[in-house]
Amino acid sequence: MSKFVETMHVHLTMTAYGDALMYGTLNTYSFVPGMLLKHRLFAWHEPSLYGTGLELQQTPDLELVVLPAEQVIPFFAGPELLAHVEWQWAGQAELLKQLAPHLLTAIEERQYMPSFQAFKRGKLQWMWDEQLLPAEAGKLMRQVGEDLELREGLEAAFSASVFERYYATEEEAADLRREHPLLYAPDRVVLSGMDYKTWLVAVGWLTDVAPFRPLLQLLEPNEELEQTDWELQLVLQDKSDLAHIVPIRLGEDGQAYGSWPSNWEIAVAERSAGWLDHLRASLSPARLSGGRRDVFGGSLTAEDAWHFLTVDSNRLLASGWQVLLPAWWEAASKKKPKVVAKVKPEEGSAEAGGGVKSLFGLNSLIDFNWRIAIGDTELTEEEFEALLARNERLVQFRGQWVALDPVLLANIRQAMARVDRSKGLTFQEALQLQLVGPTVFRRAAKQDEAEEDEEEKVELEIELNDHLSQLIHQLTSQSDWPELPIPAGLQASLRSYQQDGFAWLSFLRRFGMGACLADDMGLGKTVQLITYLLHVKETTPAESDTFPSLVICPTSVLGNWQKEISRFAPSLRVMLHYGPRRLNDEAFSAAAGEADVVLTSFATSALDQELLRQYTWGAICLDEAQNIKNAGTRQSMAVRSFPAKHRIALTGTPIENRLSELWSIYDFINPGFLGTARAFQDNYATAIEKEQDEQKTADLQKLVKPFMLRRKKKDPNIQLDLPEKNEMKTYLHLTAEQSALYDQAVKDLLDRVRQLEGIERKGAILAALTQLKQLCDHPVLLTKEALSELDADGGETLDIESLIARSSKLERLVAMVRELREEGERCLIFTQYIGMGKILQAVFEHELEEPVLYLHGGTSKTARDRMIEQFQSRTLPAKEQPNVFILSIKAGGVGLNLTAANHVFHFDRWWNPAVENQATDRAYRMGQTRDVQVHKFIALGTLEERIDEMLESKQQLSDNVITSSEAWITELSTDALQDLFTLRRDWGG
Numbered sequence: 001m002s003k004f005v006e007t008m009h010v011h012l013t014m015t016a017y018g019d020a021l022m023y024g025t026l027n028t029y030s031f032v033p034g035m036l037l038k039h040r041l042f043a044w045h046e047p048s049l050y051g052t053g054l055e056l057q058q059t060p061d062l063e064l065v066v067l068p069a070e071q072v073i074p075f076f077a078g079p080e081l082l083a084h085v086e087w088q089w090a091g092q093a094e095l096l097k098q099l100a101p102h103l104l105t106a107i108e109e110r111q112y113m114p115s116f117q118a119f120k121r122g123k124l125q126w127m128w129d130e131q132l133l134p135a136e137a138g139k140l141m142r143q144v145g146e147d148l149e150l151r152e153g154l155e156a157a158f159s160a161s162v163f164e165r166y167y168a169t170e171e172e173a174a175d176l177r178r179e180h181p182l183l184y185a186p187d188r189v190v191l192s193g194m195d196y197k198t199w200l201v202a203v204g205w206l207t208d209v210a211p212f213r214p215l216l217q218l219l220e221p222n223e224e225l226e227q228t229d230w231e232l233q234l235v236l237q238d239k240s241d242l243a244h245i246v247p248i249r250l251g252e253d254g255q256a257y258g259s260w261p262s263n264w265e266i267a268v269a270e271r272s273a274g275w276l277d278h279l280r281a282s283l284s285p286a287r288l289s290g291g292r293r294d295v296f297g298g299s300l301t302a303e304d305a306w307h308f309l310t311v312d313s314n315r316l317l318a319s320g321w322q323v324l325l326p327a328w329w330e331a332a333s334k335k336k337p338k339v340v341a342k343v344k345p346e347e348g349s350a351e352a353g354g355g356v357k358s359l360f361g362l363n364s365l366i367d368f369n370w371r372i373a374i375g376d377t378e379l380t381e382e383e384f385e386a387l388l389a390r391n392e393r394l395v396q397f398r399g400q401w402v403a404l405d406p407v408l409l410a411n412i413r414q415a416m417a418r419v420d421r422s423k424g425l426t427f428q429e430a431l432q433l434q435l436v437g438p439t440v441f442r443r444a445a446k447q448d449e450a451e452e453d454e455e456e457k458v459e460l461e462i463e464l465n466d467h468l469s470q471l472i473h474q475l476t477s478q479s480d481w482p483e484l485p486i487p488a489g490l491q492a493s494l495r496s497y498q499q500d501g502f503a504w505l506s507f508l509r510r511f512g513m514g515a516c517l518a519d520d521m522g523l524g525k526t527v528q529l530i531t532y533l534l535h536v537k538e539t540t541p542a543e544s545d546t547f548p549s550l551v552i553c554p555t556s557v558l559g560n561w562q563k564e565i566s567r568f569a570p571s572l573r574v575m576l577h578y579g580p581r582r583l584n585d586e587a588f589s590a591a592a593g594e595a596d597v598v599l600t601s602f603a604t605s606a607l608d609q610e611l612l613r614q615y616t617w618g619a620i621c622l623d624e625a626q627n628i629k630n631a632g633t634r635q636s637m638a639v640r641s642f643p644a645k646h647r648i649a650l651t652g653t654p655i656e657n658r659l660s661e662l663w664s665i666y667d668f669i670n671p672g673f674l675g676t677a678r679a680f681q682d683n684y685a686t687a688i689e690k691e692q693d694e695q696k697t698a699d700l701q702k703l704v705k706p707f708m709l710r711r712k713k714k715d716p717n718i719q720l721d722l723p724e725k726n727e728m729k730t731y732l733h734l735t736a737e738q739s740a741l742y743d744q745a746v747k748d749l750l751d752r753v754r755q756l757e758g759i760e761r762k763g764a765i766l767a768a769l770t771q772l773k774q775l776c777d778h779p780v781l782l783t784k785e786a787l788s789e790l791d792a793d794g795g796e797t798l799d800i801e802s803l804i805a806r807s808s809k810l811e812r813l814v815a816m817v818r819e820l821r822e823e824g825e826r827c828l829i830f831t832q833y834i835g836m837g838k839i840l841q842a843v844f845e846h847e848l849e850e851p852v853l854y855l856h857g858g859t860s861k862t863a864r865d866r867m868i869e870q871f872q873s874r875t876l877p878a879k880e881q882p883n884v885f886i887l888s889i890k891a892g893g894v895g896l897n898l899t900a901a902n903h904v905f906h907f908d909r910w911w912n913p914a915v916e917n918q919a920t921d922r923a924y925r926m927g928q929t930r931d932v933q934v935h936k937f938i939a940l941g942t943l944e945e946r947i948d949e950m951l952e953s954k955q956q957l958s959d960n961v962i963t964s965s966e967a968w969i970t971e972l973s974t975d976a977l978q979d980l981f982t983l984r985r986d987w988g989g
Contacts, residue, residue, distance in 0.1 A: 007086040008032060008040065012093045014153025018069030018160050020076075022093070023062050034063025041087075044080040047071050069160035073107070076100035092150055095143060099154075102137035103128060107161055113205055114183055115155070116196045122186045126162040127155060180204050185318070198274060210267040212236040212260070214275060216316060217245070217324040218300075218308055229299030232308070234275070235324065236260055236268070245324075250276045282316050302394045309394075362428035362513060362670055372412060384412075427468075428673060434472055435702045474507070475706035481507040487534040489571035492527055497711055497718055501528040504709050505648060506535055509619070514647040514669025516625070518710040521652045521819050522726060522903075522933040523718065526564050529621055529650060534569045536618060537596045546618045548575075548595045552639060553623035555601040556812040559940035560731040561623070562599065572596045578604050584611060602627045602635050609638040616643040624815065625649035628668060629661035631677055640668050652819045654708065659685040662704070670707060713931060725924050727934040729948070730816075732808040734776070734939055739983060741782060742775045742942065746981045753974055762970035765977065769943070769969060772981060776939035777836050777908050778807040790838045800846045803839065809937050810839070813905060814847055816935065817884060820903050821848060826871070826883040827903035830892065830919050832910060834858075840886050840907070851880065856888040872900045889919050898922045902930040907937055911947055941984035 012022045024032035024041070032040075034056040042051030048071060057064040067075060077100040081087055089097050106112060106128045118125035133141065144151050167173050177184055182203040200206040219231040236258075238244035248258035256272035300308065313323045370381040379387070474480050481503045486494060494502065501517060505528065508515045519525050533549050540546055553561055558578055565574050575595035577583070582604070583591055588611060592598050598617075605612055620642055622628065628636035647669045655662050663680045666673055674680050684700050687693035711718050734742060749768035753761050774781035780803070781787070789798055804810050813829070820827060831837050834856050841854045853867045870876065871885050885898060889910050901923040910916055916936075924932040938944045972980065 007088060008037075009088040009090050010037075010041065010093050011090045012096065014072075014092065014096075014150050014157070016149075016152050016156060018072060018153055018156030018158075020067040020069075020072045020096075020153075020157070021057065021064040022067060023064050031062045034065050037063075038065045040082055040085055041065070041079075043082050045075060047074070069157045070164035072096075072157040073100050073103050073161045077104040092147070095140065095150070096154070099137060099140045099144070102133060102140075103154075103158055104161075106133065107158070107165055110166075112158070112162055113200060114180075114203070115159070116199050118159075119183070119186055119199070119203075124183055125155065126159040128158060182318070195274065198271075198278075210264075210271065211239055212246070212264055212267070213239060213322060214271075215245075215322050215324045216279070218305065218313075218326065220305075220326050230302065230305035230308075231299055234279075236264070237324075252276075279316075279321070282321060283312050306394055362431070362673060363426050428670075430468065431472060431475070431706070432703065435476070435706075436699045471511070472706075475513075476702075478504070478705070478709060484535065487531060487538050487569075489534050489538065489569055490531055491570065492531075492568045494527070494531065495524070498524050498528050498531075501525075501709060501711075502531040502535065505529070505532040508707070509536070509646045512646065514649070514666075514707060516649045516651065516654060516665055516669055516708040518651055518654050518708055520711065520713045520823065521816065522713065522728070523711060525650045525652075526561070526623070527568055529623075529648065530565055530568045530572075532648075533565075533597055533619070533621075534572060537572060540618070546645070547615045548592055548598050548617070549619040549621060550598045550600070550612070550617045550642065550644070551621045551623065552600055552602055552605050554627060554812075554815070555603060556732050556808045556815070557623060557730070558599060558601055559733045560729075563729075563731040563940070565597065565599075574599055576600075577608070582608075584608075589615075602639070605642075606635040606638040609641065612638075613641050613643065616645065618644070619646040619648060620644040621648040621650065622668065623650045625651040625665050625668070626653050626661065629664050631660065631664040631667065636664060640671070653822055654710075659689060659700075666704070666707070673707075674703065725920070725932050725934060727936070729936045729938055730812060731938050731940050731945070732812055734942065734983070735779075735806060735808055737779050737806055738775055738808070738939075741779055742772060742983050745771050745775060745782075746978075746983065749981065750974065750978055753977065765970045768981070772943055773908060774833060774836075776809070776942050776944050777831070777833065778803075778810060778839060780806070780839065781833060781835050784835075786839065787835045790835075790842060798842060800843055804843060809907060809939065810843065813840075813907065813937070814843065816905075817844065818847065821883060825903060826901040827885070827905060828892075828898055828901045828919075828923055829884065829886045829905045829907055830889045830910075830916075831886065831907045832889050833908070834888065836907065837886050837888060844884050844886075848884065850878075850884075851882045852884045852886065853882045854886040855892050857891045859891065868896060868898065871898060874900075887919070887922075889915065892919065892922065896922045899928040902928070902932050904932060904934045905937070906935070909936065909938065909944055909948065911951070913951065943981050945984075946980050 007027050009025045010022060011025065012020045014020055022037065022041070023034070024037040026032060038048075038051040038054050038056070042048050042054065045051060048054050048067070051065075055066045057066050076093075076096050079097075111129045111132045112126045113129055115123075115125040115127040130138070130141065144154060167176055180203055183205075197206065201208045213236070215235050215237050217233050217235050219233065221228050221230060233247050234250060236246040236248060238246075246258060246260045248256050248260070250256055250272065254273045254276045256268050256275075260268060309325065309329055313325060316323050370384075372379045372381070372384045481500070484503050484506055486499070486502075501519070505515050505517065509532075517525050517528060519528075529551075533551075536549060551561060555578075558576070562574060562576065565572050573594065573596045575591055575598045577588070577592075577598055577600040582588075592615070600608075600612075620639075622639065628639050630636055631640075649665050649669050651665065654665055660677065660681065663674050663677060663685075667677075675683065684696055687696040688700065745768060749764065752764045756764055771782060786798060786803060804814055817827060817829075829840060831840065837854050837856055841852050844852045851870075853871060855864055855867055859867070867882075867885070870880075870882050873881065885892075885901065887896075889906075904920045904923050906916055906919070910919075920932070920934050924934075938948050969977075969980070
């Protein structure tokens with residue numbers, strides 16, 4: 001510990017930045033080490049962390065302690081010091097210690113103002129209000145005034161303390177900028193002719209107490225008085241009655257002349273002396289050119305008036321003056337000019353034969369006339385051109401003044417140039433302008449430009465006629481479509497929302513606009529499209545050379561489409577274009593010409609792209625349209641290349657992962673509507689996916705909505721229409737591998753039964769029946785190769801994708817389960833084969849990356865109860881919650897309550913409807929709050945389809961025979977067995 005110091009003298013000098021440089025001396029006149037001084041002097045000073053936060057500055061002779069400017073006044077106003085040291089304050093330190101309490105009071109009571117001198121130097125600095133300082137402080141200030149260096153440092157320290165106290169945070173600083181913006185813009189304030197008080201009023205720091213305010217008024221020509229020139233005059237405006245304006249004149253000496261209220265006399269005399277110099281300094285040099293010093297002398301030309309409106313008025317406002325301009329100028333400057341494409345009344349009108357004429361697609365042209373709106377004035381294209389020819393900035397038109405800014409005129413011309421008047425406006429452009437305004441239209445015009453120009457000041461708008469307004473209302477509101485009669489040939493009863501869907505598809509076809517029907521799975525997208533296809537057939541003239549409709553779907557549902565069309569619309573002639581025996585060239589053309597619908601798969605359409613693109617199809621309809629979600633694939637590009645009069649996409653999942661998938665579907669149904677892929681990515685996908693841009697999201701929703709009809713099962717109007725239990729059959733082709741194995745199994749059976757009798761014959765038939773049913777599920781149930789891997793290691797080394805591709809049923813099931821899981825729904829899957837259950841469990845655990853339950857005859861009661869509890873749970877973490885429950889129809893068909901599921905899949909058929917219904921009722925029972933969708937899978941051309949037909953028609957066999965067991969099959973003759981088992985090639989792959 002250092003030696004006790006009885007007396008310590010403190011000295012300081014102030015820097016121009018307000019910092020105090022301090023040093024100490026002892027009675028021995030020796031210097032105190034800097035470290036010792038700051039530890040002693042600031043031992044109780046919290047802002048400096050008790051001296052530890054202060055810097056030392058080394059000079060050749062001594063060490064200085066640096067006290068920051070913002071701490072100087074607060075510290076010296078009342079320092080808390082060590083009592084065992086006798087402190088002596090020398091020179092400037094003593095003066096500062098006496099003055100600091102007064103300055104701190106001024107800061108605390110906000111008795112400060114901005115510094116005029118600092119403002120002239122382009123800085124914002126605060127000064128104390130000397131008029132409010134007490135007399136004692138005034139004497140001290142006079143002493144300070146003799147030391148310019150000390151005063152400069154003191155002013156800087158005072159200002160730093162004010163900033164620290166009141167404007168230290170970003171929010172406080174922003175408040176100051178907002179309340180007094182001119183304090184931050186010294187280059188915008190003209191200072192000539194101003195004294196300190198006038199300047200404080202000009203920047204808004206002080207309130208002017210005069211009963212009037214001086215204004216500079218621009219007077220437009222008065223036609224009634226036959227005046228043709230503009231004039232400027234100085235006026236005094238009564239603050240208590242703004243309508244009371246008193247014109248005045250200023251002499252060369254600045255003296256004011258005029259007639260004003262007597263109580264204004266003193267204020268006018270005090271203030272008018274600097275007005276003329278201030279005005280001269282505020283106006284641009286052009287206004288005072290040619291030696292003209294009289295601001296108000298003579299009249300103004302229209303060019304002078306334009307210059308005053310656009311240049312001088314802004315300079316005056318910036319320098320603290322107020323101006324009084326014609327009322328129309330304020331309106332014109334606030335309202336953005338608009339270029340309006342006014343559609344001609346006859347566009348979209350009824351034809352002679354009745355009805356609205358077809359636009360034949362989004363690219364059809366609409367005739368229109370230009371209207372140019374400038375302020376409150378609307379001009380035709382001819383009137384606008386006539387005004388331009390006058391080459392004037394301010395033009396009186398129809399009794400109103402119109403400002404023709406050259407920049408404005410250039411922008412108007414640019415806006416008009418974006419649409420070639422000679423070619424017209426496309427309906428797509430009109431629709432986009434109506435939906436999301438000119439922003440999207442500008443982007444559409446730019447297409448692939450990565451950078452956008454600075455936003456134009458002129459907006460391009462469209463004014464629709466009544467016909468097109470109604471059409472766009474129908475598109476955007478998705479209502480008020482014309483009612484259509486149900487086609488006579490339809491063998492189905494449509495629910496109300498399905499009738500709406502069919503009418504919507506037909507409505508868009510009428511105008512050549514594509515459609516995306518995106519209803520939830522189970523709401524009947526297929527039957528709506530079949531109704532549409534039947535409507536097309538029944539309303540197309542017989543002599544028409546229109547080519548048939550082309551339906552493209554996944555291979556796994558080709559059979560389903562064949563069956564559904566034959567079931568609901570047997571009058572439709574269907575041509576299947578699939579498999580090795582499909583037609584080509586002239587044979588294809590001839591066969592297709594006789595059909596109403598050509599049915600093919602996505603894979604086949606890509607293989608036969610050159611063939612299919614030769615024809616303009618009556619319609620192209622994609623089922624499971626998410627198959628073209630990757631726009632760059634061969635399959636997607638092939639489908640989009642086929643010409644068609646109408647395009648329809650069916651999908652329950654228009655977006656699975658990325659917005660680019662939506663673009664791909666829309667580029668199919670309405671090519672070019674969302675721009676190029678790159679433009680869409682730049683304008684929407686990046687902003688929405690990465691930046692969560694709400695405005696871009698809303699704009700895209702507006703663009704997408706007219707062409708997408710999406711109804712969900714939870715919608716009240718849909719749910720009321722649905723039955724409580726909705727059963728549907730899904731028909732699928734066998735794969736080539738399944739077909740070959742199936743044929744071989746049937747051949748082996750027929751060879752054997754011709755040689756066997758009695759019990760052996762019956763046993764062979766039952767064994768073959770099991771084989772054939774297993775083959776309809778998956779070939780590995782016979783080949784066993786994948787099953788051995790499952791038994792060995794749980795299937796971790798299985799090629800899951802290959803396993804899915806080998807079974808049409810499995811491929812379709814995976815697609816349907818993925819879709820319902822994306823909707824957050826759960827399902828039960830019933831199969832009678834343990835091996836199939838294991839495959840399903842391995843596949844879905846891999847595909848869904850979530851736990852999958854499997855209950856079969858070998859499951860213990862404890863495990864069974866645990867599975868039920870897990871599946872029914874609503875509280876498990878997402879990664880632990882099972883949503884897919886696979887069950888053996890025997891082990892899980894009765895006695896279970898699984899109402900968490902609202903989808904039931906019968907992967908293979910148990911030819912006893914009562915047994916299947918019992919299994920379905922695991923989900924469809926008391927406690928179920930949602931409609932239950934039941935899906936029954938049937939392999940086309942196989943015994944599954946034959947027996948299903950028997951159950952449907954109830955011909956040949958009674959219910960008792962069919963529902964008791966499968967023993968009745970063993971009693972059939974060999975010919976009957978051959979008819980029942982043989983794979984029918986009319987459905988075959």
